[in-house]
Amino acid sequence: MTRSTAGAGGGLRTADVVRETGYSAQQVRDLERLGVVPPAVREPNGYRVYTAVHVRALRAYRGVAAAAGPVEARRLLTDLFAAPDPTAAVAAVNAVHARLAHERDEVLRALAALDAVRDEPPGVDAPVPDVLTITELAGALGVRTSTLRFWEQEGLVHPDRVTSLRARQYGAAAIREARVVGALRTGGYGIPAVREVIRSLDTRAGVAASREILGRRLDQIAARTLALLRAGADLAAVLDPL
Template sequence: MTFKCWCGVAGGKPLRTVDVARESGYSVQQVRDLERLGVLPPAARSANGYRCYTPAHVRALRAYRGLAGAVGPVEARQLLARVRTQTLAEAAAAISEVHVRLARERDEALRAREALRAIQAGAGAGGSEREGDAMTITELAGALGVRPSTLRFWEQEGLIAPERVTSLRARRYGLAAVRAARVVAALRSSGYGIPAVREIMGSLDRLDGLEETGRVLGRRLDRIAARTVALLRAGADLAAVCGS
C-alpha cells in the first residue's frame, strides 16, 4: 500500500499508526497508548495532524514486547524511556542488569530445588551438619537477596525456625533452616502469599507436599526460562533503541 509522504521522512515514506500496528503486532489503540506512556518517542505530525512514524518506532515496540515479557510492562516502560536518554554505555549496562537479574533468579530457584531435594532425602539431619554450614542473619539475607527484616518476618510467620546463640540471642541459621529459607524465598518470588507459603512449608513432611513444591519450583524455572528467551528475542531491537 502506498500513501503520501506527509512528513517528508528522508530515505523512505513515513508509517501511519495502522502500519506500525501491523508491523509490531499491537492494535492501533495500543500504539497510541504506548506512545502516550513514553514507550515510543513522540511521533511527528503532518500538516493535517496525522501521526508520522518511522521504522525506529516499530523497533521500539518490538523491544518493548520482549522487555515486558522479561520484567513486566511497568518496568519495561520505565526502562525504555530511560535508555533513550542515556549514553550507549549506560543503556547497555541497564539491559545487561536485566540479564544478570534473570540469571540470579534462575540460580536461586535451582538452589531452592536442591534444598528441597535435600529435605526430601533427609540430608543434613542429626549430626551431619557442620559448623560451617550455619549462617548469621546477615549472611543468609545476603545469600537470598532479601533484607534481614524479611527473615525476621518469616520467622514471626512460622516459615523458618533459626537457632539462637550467645547471650544476645543472635540468630544462627543451621543447614535445615537455610534450606527452608531458600524454598520460602523461591515461593515468595513465585508470587505465593504468606498463608500459601505457610501451608506449603507445613506440607514438606508429606510426600504429596514435597512433590507439589517440586512442581511449583519447576514452574518457576520454566517461567524464568520463558522470560529469558523473550529478552533474547528482543536483543536486536533493544540494541537499536539503545544506539538510536
C-alpha cells in the same frame, strides 16, 4: 482514525504499526505519550507517521516488560529516548539478565535443598552444614535481614536462638526453608500459599509438590529470559543509530 498505507516518504501509519507489533492503536498512542517511543512526525492533516525505529522500540518494550515488568520497561525506554545513552541502556538490560540469573540460581538451590530432604532415609537426620547468621543468610539469598525476620514472624522460616542475646542462627532446616521461601516469594506466591508449602516439607508428597511448583518457576524464568533475548535484538536496532 488511521490509514493502513505507508506515507509517501516511506513512513508508517498507525495501522501499519498495529499490524507489525500487535498493539492496538490506542496502546501505540499511549506508549508514544509515555515516551516509550519517540514522538511521531505529524503531517499537515494531523496523521502520525512512524518509522521502523518505533516498531523496534515497541517490540523491545514488550520483551523487557515480559522479563522485568512494565514499570522497568517504561523506565528503560523513556530514559533512552529522553537522553540517548546507549551505554546506560545496555547496562540496564544486563542488570535484568543478572537478576534473572540470580532468580534461577536461587530456584536451583531450593531444588537441591528439596532433593536433600527427599533422599534422606526415613528416621535419619540430614547432615548439618555450617550454621549461618541472619546477616550471612540474607547475603546468600540477596534479601534484607528485615525480610528474614518477616518470614519468621509469618511462620515460614524457623531459626534457632542459641545465645544469651537470643541471636538468630540458621541451621540446615532453616536454610532449606529460607531458600524455598525466597524462590516462591520471588515467583509471586503469596504468604498463605508459601506457608502451605513449608508445612508440607516434612512429607514425601509435600516435597514432590514443592518440586513441581519450583519446576514451574524455572519454566517462567526461562520464558522471561527468552523474551529479554528477543528484546535485545530489537533494542540493538534502536541503539545503532544513536
